[in-house]
Amino acid sequence: MGRVTERTRIRTVRVREGTLYAGRKSDHVAVEEPLDIRLNGQQLSLTMRTPGHDVELIHGFLHGEGLIAHREDITEARYCDGAVVEDDSGFARNTYNVMDFTTTRPQLLPLATKNFTTTSACGVCGSESIDAVRQKSRYTLMQNWSLDPRVILGAARALSAEQTVFARTGGVHAAALVDLEGNLLVVREDVGRHNAVDKVIGWALLEDRLPVRDTFLLVSSRASFEITQKAYMAGIPLLACVSAASSLAVDTAEEFGMTLVGFTRASEDGDGRMNLYTHPDRLDLRDVAG
Structure with a gap:
């Protein structure tokens, strides 16, 4: 099996107080x-x-x-x-x-x-087309549970700690399946965000866990159509991404009945924020202040 990271020699360029500096160092890069x-x-x-x-x-x-x-x-x-x-x-x-x-x-x-x-x-x-995806899926998305948003933020903090390849290279995406208590069931990293999602869904299939209706999918990237598609095919009711959501991802999640959360940003002190794009009923907002 090939290596996940490689070492390479790079030149560094920095500007400090208006002065230009250059040097050389060894760096890790993600293998593609x-x-x-x-x-x-x-x-x-x-x-x-x-x-x-x-x-x-x-x-x-x-x-x-x-x-x-x-x-x-x-x-x-x-x-x-x-x-x-x-x-x-x-x-x-x-x-x-x-x-x-x-x-x-x-x-x-x-x-x-x-x-x-x-x-x-x-x-x-x-x-x-979205219709073609709907025809392929064997599952409907569960509507009978709701989740405290703080669970999603806690999972996002936990995912950051599990991104070992990203910590070395800064060059890969991560995906995780998370249960309703916020436990990370599986984490996978890859240079391709869709590959990371395929790996966690492949894990669920091999573990006979499909459909994974009592989990949500957390990705370190943006939410695109293909990631929303893959989540729907696996019966995942909620998709949370660290970055933005595309317009087609929003349209797809809306039509499929999927809850789509974007800009999931968790800080170390327990605070954080997120944007809720579609189907808000799966988030428990009863304790909202103001």
Whole structure:
């Protein structure tokens, strides 16, 4: 398996009191490598990701695309040999950058012939419309619970402490599934925000936890359409993001009945703030002052 971080030599430039300084130092950067995803031997997608938890990533990706519903839909997941041939020796070596998933239904393959590339910056996984996403999902979103906003802020503080790769590099996103008491059930990091979400949803699928109706999804990035889509496909009723929400994410969450929270900013002293975009009933605001 490839490394998650690498060391590189950089030049530093600083200005102090109007004087320019320059130097050299060693720095950590987040690793970004391609992952060639194959389904029943046929290439399905090429995504740029941080190595690690690839099996979870692909399970989450396939679930978000509506191609699988249960972990039993996959009979085998393996890294392919001979992804790269050594120039000097001529011997094939496993780069751990090609994975082939075999499904229990071989007839699935003709339905998944669209070949597309996703970068670490975008992850709209071939979905053509909100209606198409709704047709793929097997779940409805639970409406029978409400959450103290302070639970979300506490989870955001806890997520910051768990972002070990970000602490070293400043170059990855994080996603977490959080229960209604604020406990982080799983945390994953990746250069792609959609990959981090795929990894946590893939974890839930492999743990037989889908639909995860009694949790919320917390992401360290902005909320975009594809993240809202993936949360809906997994039956997650509430999505909280540290940054902004896009207009299509707001429209999608509104139509799906999902609570969307943005600019979730938690301070160390226990205070914090957030913006509530859609379906406020899942937040318990009875103790609001003023």
